[in-house]
Amino acid sequence: MKKLIFLLFLLFSLFMSAKPRPLVWVLDAGHGGNDQGTSLRETLEKDLTLSIVKEISTLLKKNKPGIKLILTRNDDRYLSLEERCNIANNANADLFLSIHINSAPNPLVSGTESFYADLKGSNNSVRNGSIVRNIDRSELLAWLLQKNYGETGRPNDRGARPKQLYVCQYTNMPAVLTEVGFLTNFQDAAYLTSKLGIRQISIDIYNALMEYYAITQEKAEKKSLLALRRTNGKDSGIKASKVKKETPIPVRDDPTPEEVERMVAEELAAKAPSKNIKVEPVIEQEKEETPEPEEQEEPEAAPEPTPVVPVFSIQLFAVSKEIKPDDVRLKGYKPVTFKRSGNLIKVLYGSETDYKLVKSTLVTVRQHFPDAFVVAYLGDVPISVADALKLVP
Numbered sequence: 001m002k003k004l005i006f007l008l009f010l011l012f013s014l015f016m017s018a019k020p021r022p023l024v025w026v027l028d029a030g031h032g033g034n035d036q037g038t039s040l041r042e043t044l045e046k047d048l049t050l051s052i053v054k055e056i057s058t059l060l061k062k063n064k065p066g067i068k069l070i071l072t073r074n075d076d077r078y079l080s081l082e083e084r085c086n087i088a089n090n091a092n093a094d095l096f097l098s099i100h101i102n103s104a105p106n107p108l109v110s111g112t113e114s115f116y117a118d119l120k121g122s123n124n125s126v127r128n129g130s131i132v133r134n135i136d137r138s139e140l141l142a143w144l145l146q147k148n149y150g151e152t153g154r155p156n157d158r159g160a161r162p163k164q165l166y167v168c169q170y171t172n173m174p175a176v177l178t179e180v181g182f183l184t185n186f187q188d189a190a191y192l193t194s195k196l197g198i199r200q201i202s203i204d205i206y207n208a209l210m211e212y213y214a215i216t217q218e219k220a221e222k223k224s225l226l227a228l229r230r231t232n233g234k235d236s237g238i239k240a241s242k243v244k245k246e247t248p249i250p251v252r253d254d255p256t257p258e259e260v261e262r263m264v265a266e267e268l269a270a271k272a273p274s275k276n277i278k279v280e281p282v283i284e285q286e287k288e289e290t291p292e293p294e295e296q297e298e299p300e301a302a303p304e305p306t307p308v309v310p311v312f313s314i315q316l317f318a319v320s321k322e323i324k325p326d327d328v329r330l331k332g333y334k335p336v337t338f339k340r341s342g343n344l345i346k347v348l349y350g351s352e353t354d355y356k357l358v359k360s361t362l363v364t365v366r367q368h369f370p371d372a373f374v375v376a377y378l379g380d381v382p383i384s385v386a387d388a389l390k391l392v393p
């Protein structure tokens, strides 16, 4: 009898193991608890990474219920790097993705980057074997993340590359650590501290995971990897129809340098019509032949409505003659705007309604422009920062 029960148990076990195991993916929100990661005043990396992980998790649960998802943390708690790896290793996970926000001493450094294990990083043969086994898929996911950030217009694609990072070196499955932008860069920070930005980053990562899923299901990782390497993350070689993507949030494209230049020229020409500034003629698109509305009788022009929200910028310097957006004196800072004031043209970097953000950016900007300072505008009217702050709700 005992033998029979044992035999039945054995058959049962075999039956259970024959059933395909669902894929297990681990999402790791970087930092947590006392470890805040990088920060920009009250914005903390640990909070942003958790928001992103939660958004990805919601998207995955909605659209891919077949994948078992594990979050290393679902709230604000400290976990060592070893603990994070253990969670993935003990679950025998098929994928590990860690999400972080970057920082750099140079405020001009911006953009996204994704890392996978460095083969040179381990002198342990067991670990090395595991890394070699998973390296293609790790690199594949890293490139797909960069591809999807790029597709929604994130600037400065810093690419996918190997790096000796604990969570990449000590996980037994394909593993990637992705940095979704620099809190120390003005533009990245504006993106990362907006709800829309975080939402878009989450969709980008989700879409990369969907592409990874489609490619690995087709066992096309080698082919895809070659295509991604060759095109610097532009093309994964898989038909778009095979990937179930979430629609990105439409984002307005930033104006090109030529457009900025034209707008500045137009603005200056409008303000100082006597100064002979050449303005390129704008070719009018053919308009419908609607008769001009009879508005000749306009009594003295209605005053422009005054915007009530002041905008803060950083004045880098002032010049007496126009300069171009790529002028070397700007040291790569962009976008800059130009405001005429008497005989001078003030060169302003960034424009934000958040004074604290501008103030903290000033610290880093002063490394390049020691005399830079914060200015405030209400519409086109310069006002003192003190007055502007009184208007901030």
Ligand SMILES: [Zn+2]
Pocket (backbone or CB within 6 Å): 030, 031, 037, 038, 045, 100, 101
């Ligand atoms: Zn981090």
